[in-house]
Structure formats: structure tokens, C-alpha cells
Amino acid sequence: xVSKILEIIGLEKKYNSGFSLKVDRLFTxxxxxxxMIGPNGSGKSTLIRIINLLESSxxxxxxxxxxxxxxxxxxxxxxxxxxxxxxxxxxxFNTSVYNNILMGLEFRGKKISGSKEIFNxxxxxxxxxxxxxxxxxxxxGGEQQRVALARALILEPKxxxxxxxxxxxxxxxxxxxxxxxxxxxxxxxxxxxxxxHDRNEAMIIADSIAVINEGRIEQFGLKDEVFRKPASExxxxxxGVETLIEGxxxxxxxxxxxxxIDGSKNxxxxxxxxxxxxxKVTVAIRxxxxxxxxxxxxPGLSSAMNSFKGExxxxxxxxxxxxxxxxxxxxxxxxxxxxxxxxxxxxxxxxVLSSVKASSVHILAGRALNADRQF
Amino acid sequence: xxLIWQGIKSAFILxxxxxKEILEIILLTLKVSGIAVIISMxxxxxxxxxxxxNNFKSKRFVITIINTGMxxxxxxxxxxxSLMLWRSGPLGIMGIMYTPTAMIIAQVLIASPxxxxxTLAAVQQVNPKLKLQALSLGAxxxxxxxxxxxxxxLPALAAIMAGFGGVISEVGAVMxxxxxxxxxxxxxxxxxxxxxxxxxxxxxxxxxxxxxxxxFIVNIFLTLIQQRENMTWYQRFWK
Numbered sequence: 126x127v128s129k130i131l132e133i134i135g136l137e138k139k140y141n142s143g144f145s146l147k148v149d150r151l152f153t154x155x156x157x158x159x160x161m162i163g164p165n166g167s168g169k170s171t172l173i174r175i176i177n178l179l180e181s182s183x184x185x186x187x188x189x190x191x192x193x194x195x196x197x198x199x200x201x202x203x204x205x206x207x208x209x210x211x212x213x214x215x216x217x218f219n220t221s222v223y224n225n226i227l228m229g230l231e232f233r234g235k236k237i238s239g240s241k242e243i244f245n246x247x248x249x250x251x252x253x254x255x256x257x258x259x260x261x262x263x264x265x266g267g268e269q270q271r272v273a274l275a276r277a278l279i280l281e282p283k284x285x286x287x288x289x290x291x292x293x294x295x296x297x298x299x300x301x302x303x304x305x306x307x308x309x310x311x312x313x314x315x316x317x318x319x320x321x322h323d324r325n326e327a328m329i330i331a332d333s334i335a336v337i338n339e340g341r342i343e344q345f346g347l348k349d350e351v352f353r354k355p356a357s358e359x360x361x362x363x364x365g366v367e368t369l370i371e372g373x374x375x376x377x378x379x380x381x382x383x384x385x386i387d388g389s390k391n392x393x394x395x396x397x398x399x400x401x402x403x404x405k406v407t408v409a410i411r412x413x414x415x416x417x418x419x420x421x422x423x424p425g426l427s428s429a430m431n432s433f434k435g436e437x438x439x440x441x442x443x444x445x446x447x448x449x450x451x452x453x454x455x456x457x458x459x460x461x462x463x464x465x466x467x468x469x470x471x472x473x474x475x476x477v478l479s480s481v482k483a484s485s486v487h488i489l490a491g492r493a494l495n496a497d498r499q500f
Numbered sequence: 501x502x503l504i505w506q507g508i509k510s511a512f513i514l515x516x517x518x519x520k521e522i523l524e525i526i527l528l529t530l531k532v533s534g535i536a537v538i539i540s541m542x543x544x545x546x547x548x549x550x551x552x553x554n555n556f557k558s559k560r561f562v563i564t565i566i567n568t569g570m571x572x573x574x575x576x577x578x579x580x581x582s583l584m585l586w587r588s589g590p591l592g593i594m595g596i597m598y599t600p601t602a603m604i605i606a607q608v609l610i611a612s613p614x615x616x617x618x619t620l621a622a623v624q625q626v627n628p629k630l631k632l633q634a635l636s637l638g639a640x641x642x643x644x645x646x647x648x649x650x651x652x653x654l655p656a657l658a659a660i661m662a663g664f665g666g667v668i669s670e671v672g673a674v675m676x677x678x679x680x681x682x683x684x685x686x687x688x689x690x691x692x693x694x695x696x697x698x699x700x701x702x703x704x705x706x707x708x709x710x711x712x713x714x715x716f717i718v719n720i721f722l723t724l725i726q727q728r729e730n731m732t733w734y735q736r737f738w739k
Contacts, residue, residue: 177636206638216633219651228647229637276637286636 128191130155130316131176132283136185136195138175138404146171146340148185153284153333156314160327160348163337169320170213172337173288176318177210190283208232209277210286215269217261220274222253225261229280229336235302239305240279247275250309267298274306279312285310285317303329324365336360347411352411354487359410360487367448367458368410369489374400381430384408389454394430395486407489414485415459417449418478419469429480433457437475440466447471451479510702511709521683526710528689532600533668536607540663544612545656549645553631566620577609578673585677598679603687606673611663614669618659622652626682642720661722668715688714 132152139145146168147459153159161169174180178194178201187195194204209229218227227237237244248254251271261269270290277285290306291299307330310317321327327334327348334351336359338345344356355361359440361369372384382400384393393408400406420434435453442448446460447479449471457479461471471477515520547664551562583589585597585605596602626648634644671689678685680694688711695704 174632179632179635202638202640205636208636209638210633210636212629212633212636214629216629218630218634218647219653228634232634232640233642265642280637286619 128155129153129188130157130190132188133176133319134186134188136175136182136187138171138180138182141259144168144340146182148172148342151335151342151345151356153316153318155316157332158310158317158319158330159318159333159335160331161318161335161337162322162324162327163343164322164363167337168340169322169337169446170288171237171340172414173210173286173318173320176284177208177286178204189214207283208286209280209282210288211270211273211277211290213289215261215266215273217269217272217276219260219262221257222259222261222264224255225272226257226275226279229276233280240281243279243281247278247309251275251305265298267294268303270294271302274302274309278309278315279314281315285315287319289320289322291321291323299389302365324363327364334364335362338363355409355489356488358407361407361487365411366409366487367412368408368415368449370408370410372406372408374402374404374406374488376402382488384488386455391431391433391454393481393486393493394483395488396484397488399487409487409489410457410481410485412448412460414457414481416480417451417459417461417465417469417471418480420476420478427480428482430483431486432478432480434478435475437471437473438475440471451477453479503719504705507701507705508709511706514703514706515710522706522710524683525686525688525691525707526714528600528667528685529689529711530714532603532674532687533607533664536604536611536667537660537664539604539608540615540667541660543608544615544617544659544663545619545649546645547612548616548659549623549649551616552620552623553645553648563620566613566617570617571736572610572613574606574610574670574672575676577606578676581606581609581673581677591716597677598681598685599680600685602677603674604687606677609671610670610673611667614666615659615663618662619652619656620648622655622659623648623682626651657722657725661719664722665715668711668718 129152133148134150136148137145154299161172163169171180175182182195185195186193189204191206218228230237230240248257251274253271253275256268256272262274264272274290282464291303294302303326310330317327319330323442328464329349331346333345335345336351336427340357342479344351344360350363351360355364355366358369370386372386375383375385375392377397377400380396380398382395382397384395384406395408416429433453435451435457437449438449438452440447443460445462445464447463449459449461451457451459459479469477509562551559551566581602582597584591585594585602586592587597609664631644631648634647640645669689674685674687675693676688678687678690680686688707690710692704692707695707697699714729
């Protein structure tokens with residue numbers, strides 16, 4: 126059985142500014158990566174500091190490795206020594222890169238000799254072998270963060286806390302460092318809490334995801350669950366759902382609901398356990414689930430229950446993907462490759478046929494989605 | 501002009517002749533000021549660190565007291581120590597008035613607030629997030645203070661320089677509590693005053709030149725530590 130490395134229950138922290146952090150329940154398992162995702166100022170970093178016992182909570186419990194680490198009588202230093210944190214800023218000390226990497230070991234009274242293997246692995250993997258004698262001040266932001274990561278990882282912590290470690294790095298270095306870091310995390314299988322506001326990072330590395338907004342966990346679940354079944358419009362937008370359409374449940378039969386869309390003759394079919402007829406809902410469709418066809422070619426019968434005729438209104442270049450917006454009586458967004466653009470001859474004002482499986486259409490809870498704070 | 505020129509010439513003769521009395525004065529000056537600065541460092545640096553790195557209710561008030569102490573007139577320090585150590589004073593029983601110990605106490609009273617104040621200002625300039633980073637790496641309280649002091653190394657050394665400069669050039673307090681007794685409590689500054697009063701300008705000039713050279717040597721040493729390249733034990737070991 127996989128045991129929980131960290132569990133938070135009923136945690137609350139209020140600030141004089143009026144901001145409050147409230148976590149009813151959150152946990153992560155051993156050797157798994159929990160990604161905390163949310164906009165700036167949502168409370169992600171605060172939660173990391175509370176987990177790392179750098180700040181105290183007003184109430185609630187945190188269990189680390191099955192031990193309660195909140196309340197009186199906790200040896201905070203001992204707990205911190207079993208974790209290590211990398212913050213958004215590298216926060217390196219005014220000594221050599223080598224000394225910086227060994228600093229945590231030094232605080233633990235340990236010698237490099239016991240960590241030689243991981244040291245060599247990290248300096249090689251993080252490409253900082255040639256920087257060891259340098260002072261961090263002479264390094265680029267990306268290099269500094271590599272050193273900060275090595276400093277945290279060499280401690281082989283029971284729980285690694287990464288608080289937006291890639292946020293302050295330029296785009297090019299970020300992608301490279303992200304790949305290196307994720308390789309290390311996969312290879313070492315380290316239990317990690319990774320904070321980011323980049324959903325792509327979450328999609329790549331997460332086992333489970335907690336979406337935080339305004340100091341509340343809006344949704345917490347396995348990665349696929351959060352990405353496929355966002356619990357609210359906010360989360361849907363945050364996890365990259367480009368198509369959000371309001372409609373009314375017309376009927377539900379055999380776990381498939383037909384949603385009537387205002388101002389469109391197209392109905393949308395969605396797989397759902399149940400939904401009351403006449404309920405106002407919002408349906409969410411991920412752009413990568415929308416398949417486009419050249420309208421002149423008959424795609425033939427398919428298992429996709431939704432197929433809409435529409436006209437391309439805009440094509441945006443997103444780098445690897447092109448974002449194609451289609452007017453089907455409602456706005457539908459699809460991500461396609463350049464290759465598909467060329468093969469299908471896609472361009473603005475061109476008519477296309479798009480299809481989406483009913484299982485890829487997710488019905489978001491109730492009408493009052495923006496006020497939805499029941500999590 | 502002749503007086504000054506003659507004075508400088510005689511001063512150099514005096515310096516290089518290896519005059520025993522001058523040598524004793526130099527040694528006592530270094531001893532009193534050196535010990536006073538070391539004690540002031542031991543007191544001032546931790547006080548500066550603790551105040552600078554912690555938040556508490558009366559922090560501003562305490563900082564104001566230290567800042568006032570930084571400008572403490574030496575004669576006030578001398579008077580206070582005299583009152584304490586005077587035969588009928590609270591600490592008179594110790595019998596250390598007019599001894600180098602009394603001079604050291606007075607100088608500690610002058611230098612400690614300077615070192616504490618400059619250290620305090622220095623650590624307040626250090627990125628406060630470094631403290632969090634050190635804690636998150638598992639540092640205990642002493643390790644946090646030490647690592648942040650190292651971060652504030654440059655201004656902290658300036659604090660020591662300021663403290664040393666303050667005490668080696670001081671005359672009022674050491675005159676009051678030391679008494680400028682020949683062979684016992686006479687230091688460069690008090691000896692200079694004495695010789696000017698007696699019209700021995702050549703000796704006074706010699707003493708001032710020595711005082712300047714001493715201050716210069718000590719500050720060269722501290723500046724070298726302060727400004728040297730950030731070499732680590734690792735670099736020194738492998739280079």
C-alpha cells in the first residue's frame with residue numbers, strides 16, 4: 126500500500142491583510158508528485174511555507190510521514206531537515222557554487238563523502254560541473270536556479286518542495302531546465318510538491334493536482350481527473366479548456382445527456398451520470414479533443430456523437446500547435462499541427478467539420494459556476 | 501614652518517631609534533584598543549544580528565538607543581566609567597581605576613554601540629528571504645545567524661574598522677579613566693596631548709605619525725579581508 130507522505134487536514138491561516146488560506150484536505154503519496162497550480166497570489170507559496178514550517182497556521186493539522194508536525198512540542202528543525210525547498214528566486218549565498226550545493230549537508234553535520242554519488246549525478250544532470258568554483262553572482266538566472274536545485278536535491282529529502290522554481294527564468298533556459306529537472310524527478314522518484322502556474326508543467330509532471338484560487342483548494346484529484354473533469358469554470362480555464370459553452374440539459378438517457386445551446390441549432394452530447402432536465406450548465410471541451418475535417422470530404426460514420434459544421438474565424442500560432450477558432454453557433458477551439466493546417470488547407474473563413482466524442486465533453490456543475498466555492 | 505619641519509625630522513629619528521618609552525606606548529595602545537575592539541565585536545555583532553534579524557515590539561526604540569550609543573561622546577563614557585570605578589563608586593572595590601582595564605572598559609562602551617549599529621544596518625540590507633532559505637535547508641538558529649553574518653561580511657568588517665577607528669583615536673575617556681600614567685596607562689593619544697602641552701612638538705608629531713601608521717596598517721589588513729575575492733576553502737585548497 127502506498128503511504129501518504131504528507132496530509133493536511135482543516136488547515137487555516139488568516140492574515141491582517143484580509144487574505145486567508147483554508148485547506149480542508151490535501152495529501153500526497155510517497156514517490157508521487159503533487160502539483161499545486163493556481164494564479165499568482167492564490168496562496169500556493171504560503172502553503173509551501175506552512176508545510177515547510179517556515180510559517181505557522183492558525184489551526185488544522187499537518188501529518189508528515191504519519192507524524193503530526195503542527196502544534197506545540199514539534200522540533201521544527203528536525204522536520205525541516207527531512208524536507209528541502211527551492212523557491213522562485215535561487216537565493217544562493219555569497220560563497221562558491223560548490224559551497225552552496227553543500228550548505229544543507231553542512232547544516233546537517235554531514236560530509237560530502239557520504240553524498241558523492243548523488244553529487245556527481247546532480248552536477249552532471251544539471252550541467253553545473255564547470256561552475257563549481259564560480260561565485261553565484263557571476264551566473265545567469267537559469268544557472269543559479271540549477272545550483273539551487275542541486276542544493277535541495279543533494280539532501281535526498283523525504284519531501285521536496287519546489288515553489289515555482291522555473292518562474293523567473295527566460296523561456297529558452299526554462300524549457301531546458303524543466304526537462305532536466307523532470308528527468309531527475311522521474312529518475313529519483315522523489316516525493317515532491319511542485320508549485321506552478323503553468324498548466325503545461327502540471328500536465329507533464331503531475332500525478333495529482335490541487336488547483337488553488339483565493340486561498341482555497343478549488344479542486345484536488347488525479348491529474349486526468351482535474352484536466353478532464355474540471356470542477357468549475359475557473360478551473361476549466363486554468364487547466365486549458367478553451368471551449369466553455371452555456372446550455373440547458375434537454376434530456377439524459379443511457380448516461381448521455383443532450384445539451385441545448387442557446388442561439389445554436391447544434392446540440393452537444395456529453396457523457397454524464399445524471400443531470401436534471403432543464404438545468405443550466407456549462408460544457409467544457411478541451412481543444413486537443415476537437416478533431417477537424419475538410420468539409421468536402423465525408424469522414425463517414427464515426428463513434429464521435431458530436432459533429433458540427435462551422436466556419437474558421439481565426440488561426441493563432443502557439444508554437445508547436447496552431448489554435449483554430451471555429452464558429453459553430455458557439456465558439457469551438459481546436460489545437461492542430463502545422464501539418465494538419467496544410468493538409469486540410471485550413472484558413473480563416475473556410476468551412477470545416479469538427480467532431481468531439483461525448484466522453485470528451487464535460488458538464489461543469491450548476492449554473493452559478495463563478496460563485497462555486499463548495500470544495 | 502621651521503618648527504613643523506624640525507618636528508617631523510626629529511619624529512622620524514625618534515621612530516627609528518627604537519625608543520623604549522615610545523615602544524611601550526605603542527604596545528599598550530595596541531593592547532588596549534585591540535582587546536577593546538575584540539570585546540566590542542563579541543558584544544556588538546551578536547546584538548546587531550539579533551536585533552536586525554528579529555522582529556519584536558520595541559525594536560525601533562532599541563535601535564534608537566543603539567544609534568544614540570553610536571554617537572556617545574567619549575567624555576560621557578569616561579565619566580560613566582569613572583563614576584562606576586571610583587573608590588567610593590559601585591565597582592570601586594575592584595580597584596581598577598587608572599589601569600589599562602579601566603581604559604578597555606571605557607573603550608568597549610564607546611565601540612560596542614558602533615559595531616552593533618553598523619552590524620544591525622548591515623544585516624538589514626541582506627535579502628530577508630535568505631533567512632527563510634537557510635531555515636528551509638535545516639539550519640538551526642546559530643547557523644542562520646552565522647550564514648547571514650557572512651552575507652553581511654563587507655559592512656560587518658566596516659563596523660569593526662569603525663569601532664577600531666573610534667577607540668584608537670579616542671583621548672577623552674582614556675585620559676579620565678586611565679590617568680595617562682607614564683609606563684602604565686599612557687597611550688599614543690594621551691601621550692600626544694601631554695607632549696603638546698609640554699611643547700615637545702617633535703615627540704607629539706612622532707606619536708601622531710605612529711598613530712596614523714598603526715591605524716593605516718590595521719585598516720589595510722581589514723580592507724584586504726573585506727575586499728578580497730570571494731575565495732572559498734575549496735578554492736584555496738585546490739588552487
